[in-house]
Amino acid sequence: MIEAEKIAPVFLKDPDKACEQIIKIYETQTDFLRRSFKKFSTFGLTERHRAYYPYVRLQNKHFAQHDTRLSYGFIYNPGTYYTTLTRPKLFRRYLHEQFSLLLRNHHIPLEVGLSTTPIPIHFAFEEGIHLEGGLGSESLQLLREIFDVPDLAVVNDSIANGTYPTNDEDNRPLSLFTAPRVDYSLFRLKHYTATSCDHFQNFVLFTNYQFYVDEFVKYGRDLVKTGKSRYTAFVEPGDIITSLSQPAERNTQKTLSRLPQMPAYHLVAPQDHGVTLINIGVGPSNAKTITDHVAVLRPHAWIMLGHCAGLRNSQRLGDYVLAHGYVRMDHVLDADLPTWVPLPPLAEIQVALQQAVGAITGLQGYDLKKIMRTGTVATVADRNWEIRPQSEQIQQFSQSRAIALDMESATIAANGFRFRVPYGTLLCVSDKPLHGEMKLPGMASAFYNQQVSQHLKIGIHTMELLANLGLESLHSRKLRSFSETAFQ
Secondary structure (H helix, E strand, O other), X not given: OEEOOOOOOEEEOOHHHHHHHHHHHHHHHXXXXXXXXXXXXXXXXXXXXXXXXXXXXXXXXOOOOOOOOOOOOOOOOOEEEEEEOOOOOOOHHHHHHHHHHHHHHHOOOEEEEEEEEEOOHHHHOOOOOOHHHHOOHHHHHHHHHHOOOOOHHHOOOHHHHOOOOOOOOOOEEOOOOOHHHHHHXXXXXXXXXXXXXXXXXXXEEEEOOHHHHHHHHHHHHHHHHHOOOOOOEEEEOOOEEEEOOOOOHHHHOOOOOOOOOOOEEEEEOHHHOOEEEEEOOOOHHHHHHHHHHHHHHOOOEEEEXXXXXXXXXXXXXXXXXXXXXXXXXXXXXXXXXXXXXXOOOOHHHHHHHHHHHHHHHOOOHHHHXXXXXXXXXXXEOOOOHHHOOHHHHHHHHHHHOXXXXXXXXXXXXXXXXXXXXXXXXXXXXXXXXXXOEOOOHHHHHHHHHHHHHHHHHHHHHHHHHHHOOOHHHHOOHHHOOOOOOOOO
8 A cells, every 4th residue: 555655743843833744744645646647647656545635633631721702722531632634735724723622721732634534535625526527437446456445434513412422432523523624524515505615604594595595695796896795705606716816717717508506606804804604595404514514613602593384373474583493393403402402592693693683674672573583493393284173283382482494493403503603593574374474476575675684783783792792792502512533
């Protein structure tokens, strides 16, 4: 077997040097794989070629003496803590923060070196190429014998789910995600959203209607072109960029012939503190799929902006619902997060959402209650829930104190809880089936024209408020488990 250059581990107390060493290791290893694949596809190879992910390890001999207000950035117990890393340039700002906190809280050098986890050949090409596309049938048969390929046996969420097996002799996890798990999601994100992961922002809005996308595109392009906001660019599927510095770039790039399954749009700000909007379509399966992958980017918050069925007679079409609890009737995450686990409302998100509703609508205090209600949201997997026996459903909704029903919110909140990403929900009542107000074509068109713009602006303003909070306030200790990973 031919392996990439061996690089001896080093011990570092400088987060910048630690990042540089990880970049050096990663680029050396992936460059070896890319060069080897070129030889393989051109001339053929007979021996196995292998390269490895970089790792970072911390050996802690003492119980944590840390600031108890912190939610991450420290190790609870003595032991050896370890994780593999990938795409260090993409994650440089994130890694620098994690390293800085560990060094500050423990005063122990970080060990950076070459792991024993192979890099699959597909993941050596960061933007992804169809490796098999240019290979003949004989080369295709040999590919797995010459290179490592993605192995789903090592791509799982056992660390995030709290089911990762450890003992005193093992390397305990330092991060929620291993390098293969991150690479897998980065490639899936590119596939589902048709935008590079480099463009994703730290504050993510999810929606289930194209109307919100159309409004976001218009708003984002216009805002960037004025040059009078903190946003520097607007990115659309196909990595089409609108910016002041590149006003003609949109004309030099081809739009996609068709949109991807869950297109993403990015209102870019410095340090990735802008807003990403993803149209996830309808249903809890989509909601789980996209949040499974966005989570590896370690966003600072994600919020669902969508439509819902109002369940109370006092609600009107166009009213807002601020979720402070969820009834999980979707079942897509039951195996990962039992339904008995509560999903707590996060004060920082709730306050920001309420403040944003007040700021955009101009209503405050008691007047705000005319258009917004806080309560439980029930999420189901059956779009035609209305035609099930009404008596059974009404009893369930009443017992749970549900005021609204949708198909995504509880799923997104549950995955936020599972992956330690601050979450929230602000829905807009678009129909009231239990009270005879159905979503019919004429009613829907009038409703969308009136409410979408306002609802979207509330979501964007919420994210701007959260961006000004600071990470220490935003990342709540409520989302951290007993033996938590040190990385956020």
